[in-house]
Amino acid sequence: MRKTKLTDGQLLSQYKNGNEEAFAVLLERHKDRVFTTIYVIVKDRYQAEDLMQDAFIKAIKTIKSGKYNEEGKFLPWLLRIAHNLAIDHFRKAKRYPEIVMEDGSSVFNTLEFSEAPIEDEHIKRDTHNLLKQYIQELPEAQKEVLVMRHYMQMSFQEIADATNVSINTALGRMRYALINLRKKLQHTQIAYDQNFYKK
Incomplete structure (x- = not known):
């Protein structure tokens, strides 16, 4: 069976068993959703790309540490990580919840x-x-x-x-x-x- 046809859960099982390619498929499958989740918050493409990488790195570390237990809910779990990183970015910049609109106005x-x-x-x-x-x-x-x-x-x-x-x-x-x-x-x-x- 081609990896692109496998469920997230099946790919995660393969990744936990040492198949690095399985996570690459997961990344390709969900990177657009993760990027969008972050971008609508930070409104900066480059910052969103950096935070997207951070989100996947954090996911990898959690899975490899054996602490991942959201079976069947990989995407919501991943989006939650991305969302939290984006919100943390705002809090560190002391702009939360003072959100700036697309045209630059408050x-x-x-x-x-x-x-x-x-x-x-x-x-x-x-x-x-x-x-x-x-x-x-x-x-x-x-x-x-x-x-x-x-x-x-x-x-x-x-x-x-x-x-x-x-x-x-x-x-x-x-x-x-x-x-x-x-x-x-x-x-x-x-x-x-x-x-x-x-x-």
């Missing part, structure tokens, strides 16, 4: 606060700062899904794969994140774009 500058007077930049700036603060205060799992969905434009399927949970769990975390943000913003009586939080 994501918070794209939010419209419908009832705040346009001329009152102080209110707008204060609201942006409060929003950033409230996002940081969310439970880690909720904050992660919110950032990936709204600021990185990832689908819930991509989020589920990257965080190794079901789509329903990802949706639930997003729902609770938005409920918590709404409560915090309503408590401060600051106007905000309610349509944004219904997405």
Whole structure:
């Protein structure tokens, strides 16, 4: 049987038994997904390529050490490694969750606060700062899904794969994140774009 026809699990078994070529097939099979998972977060092709290599190296070390036990879930496990490396990159750069959009503008500058007077930049700036603060205060799992969905434009399927949970769990975390943000913003009586939080 050709190696390209083998399942991930079969290839992993061969690799554990010393067949280095088996992992090369796995790398070729999944490198595009791993690269995309990282690239949507770091928005830099060269950095994404470096982190993709790091992800595969980490996977190899884990498998060779005998600590890999995600039988049948190789791709979600690999995407989780890639996702964590990309997020770590952001945290080290002290930019998380301050995400910069494709055009170079801050994501918070794209939010419209419908009832705040346009001329009152102080209110707008204060609201942006409060929003950033409230996002940081969310439970880690909720904050992660919110950032990936709204600021990185990832689908819930991509989020589920990257965080190794079901789509329903990802949706639930997003729902609770938005409920918590709404409560915090309503408590401060600051106007905000309610349509944004219904997405």
